[in-house]
Amino acid sequence: MSTAGLDALATGRRASSPPVIATGRAPRHETDSRLCGESHPFRHRYSANDTETSYGMSQITALAGVALDPDEFAVVAQRLSPIARRAARRLSLRHEVTGALFDEHGRAIVSSDKPNVPAGPIEEPALHRLLRVAIDRSRDMEAWRPDRRAPRWPTGKRYAVALTHDVDDAERPVSYRPAIRYLQSGDVRRAYWEFRSPRRRPASAGWDFDDFCGLEDRFGFRSAWYFSVVPRRDAHPCDVAYDIRRRRYRSLVARLDRDGWEIGLHSSYATREDRPPLRQQVDRLQQQLARRVFGVRHHYLRWNANDPRRSWCAQFDAGLAYDTSVGFLRRPGWRAGIAAPYHLLPGAAPDIVEAPRRELLELPMTLADMHLPTDDDAAAIAIALEHLRRTREIGGLAVLNWHVGHWHGTPAWRRAYEAVCETLAADREAWVALPRTICHWWRVGRWQSRRPSRDDR
Numbered sequence: 001m002s003t004a005g006l007d008a009l010a011t012g013r014r015a016s017s018p019p020v021i022a023t024g025r026a027p028r029h030e031t032d033s034r035l036c037g038e039s040h041p042f043r044h045r046y047s048a049n050d051t052e053t054s055y056g057m058s059q060i061t062a063l064a065g066v067a068l069d070p071d072e073f074a075v076v077a078q079r080l081s082p083i084a085r086r087a088a089r090r091l092s093l094r095h096e097v098t099g100a101l102f103d104e105h106g107r108a109i110v111s112s113d114k115p116n117v118p119a120g121p122i123e124e125p126a127l128h129r130l131l132r133v134a135i136d137r138s139r140d141m142e143a144w145r146p147d148r149r150a151p152r153w154p155t156g157k158r159y160a161v162a163l164t165h166d167v168d169d170a171e172r173p174v175s176y177r178p179a180i181r182y183l184q185s186g187d188v189r190r191a192y193w194e195f196r197s198p199r200r201r202p203a204s205a206g207w208d209f210d211d212f213c214g215l216e217d218r219f220g221f222r223s224a225w226y227f228s229v230v231p232r233r234d235a236h237p238c239d240v241a242y243d244i245r246r247r248r249y250r251s252l253v254a255r256l257d258r259d260g261w262e263i264g265l266h267s268s269y270a271t272r273e274d275r276p277p278l279r280q281q282v283d284r285l286q287q288q289l290a291r292r293v294f295g296v297r298h299h300y301l302r303w304n305a306n307d308p309r310r311s312w313c314a315q316f317d318a319g320l321a322y323d324t325s326v327g328f329l330r331r332p333g334w335r336a337g338i339a340a341p342y343h344l345l346p347g348a349a350p351d352i353v354e355a356p357r358r359e360l361l362e363l364p365m366t367l368a369d370m371h372l373p374t375d376d377d378a379a380a381i382a383i384a385l386e387h388l389r390r391t392r393e394i395g396g397l398a399v400l401n402w403h404v405g406h407w408h409g410t411p412a413w414r415r416a417y418e419a420v421c422e423t424l425a426a427d428r429e430a431w432v433a434l435p436r437t438i439c440h441w442w443r444v445g446r447w448q449s450r451r452p453s454r455d456d457r
C-alpha cells in the first residue's frame, strides 16, 4: 500500500498525487463476511488538496453523522480548516511522537500515564468539543440539520459499549495472595472463601473463560477475546506462555466462536519489529478458526510508537477491519481524544478507492482492569461506573478490556466487572455489542438507517 498520503499527513505536506474522490455506492445489504466492504458513498470525499484537513474534517463529519457531497465538503473543509487540523493531529497521535519519552517496552509515555500525575476527573474528549464548534459554524448548511444526520448509535441507544478480553495468562499457578491480603486486613470470612476458590479447582486457576462467559451470558451479552498465536518459547520472553495450537485451546476457541463470542488477534510483543509479521499471525489464527478475523489488539499496547502509521498500515495490509489498542496504560480515558470509532488510514483514501475498497477503524480502548486498584473493591467499582457514566453523558463508545487470569486472583477487578455488567443490563439506552458489529454499524449501518434524501436515493 502506498504511504504517500500518510506521509503527507504526518509531515503536513501535500500528497504527491491528488486524492481521489470516491464515487461508488454502498451496497444496501451488508453481511458479516463483507464487513470490510464498501461504506457509505459520501464518506470518503477527499476533495480538498490538503490531506490533513480532509482527514480531520471527514472524522468530524463522521462523528456528527453528516454526509457531504464534494462541493459541500470543500466548503466545510475550508471553513473549518483549523478545527480539522487539530482533530487530525490528535487522532494520528502526532502530539505523542514529537519529543516523546519511551518506557522500557518502547512505548511513548504520555502525560496521563505518568505515575506521579494524580488521577483527576476524566476530561471531555477533545474531538467532541471540536464537533460542537463545527456544528455551531455549520448551522446554515442543509446537511448539518439534525434530521439529515445519521444517528450515532442504533435507535433508542444513547451510547455503546464493547466488552473485550486480552488472553495473556490463562493458566497461572494457584495464588493465595488475595486470601493473605484479606487475612491481613482482618476479614477472615473473605480470606476463607478466597483461599478455597482456587484450591477447589486447581486445574482452572487463571482459566476464567467459563466465569466471564457465564456472567456475560446471564445478561445476554457477548464479548471479544483476543488470543495470541505466538508463544514465548518461539519468540520474546514477554509473549504469552500458552500455545493456541494445543487441544485445550483449539476446542475453547471453537466453542467461543460457535456460541457467538468474537475471536480476535492479540498480536505478539515484537510485532512492530515484524517478529513475526502481522499478516502471518492473522493467517495463523484464521486458519485455526476457519473464518475471518476482524480485529487486533497489540500485546502490551505495543504499536510502533515512533511511527504509529507503520502499525496501522501492517494491519490494513493483513486485511483487518479494526484495531482496538489505542488506550492509556494506567488510567481510563480517550487517548486519541475521541469516544467513538475513527479511521486510522486517512491518506490511504486513493488506495481504498482504486483497489480493495477497505477501511481500518480504531475502536479506542477506554477502560481496562489494569486501570483499577487491585486492593480496594469500592474504589475499583466507582472508577468503572464513573467511566460508563461519562461515556453515556457524551453519547460515546467505551471499549472495556478485562484480562483473563485475574478472576480469582484480583477480586476487586472481578467485582468491578460484575458491577459494569449489572449497570449495563439495567440501562436500556446502553448498546452492548461486539466490536465487529460496532465496526459494521459505524461504516455502513448508521448511514443506511438515515432517512434517504434526494441526493443519495
Ligand SMILES: [Zn+2]
Pocket: 166, 167, 168, 266, 298, 299, 300
Ligand atoms: Zn497482552
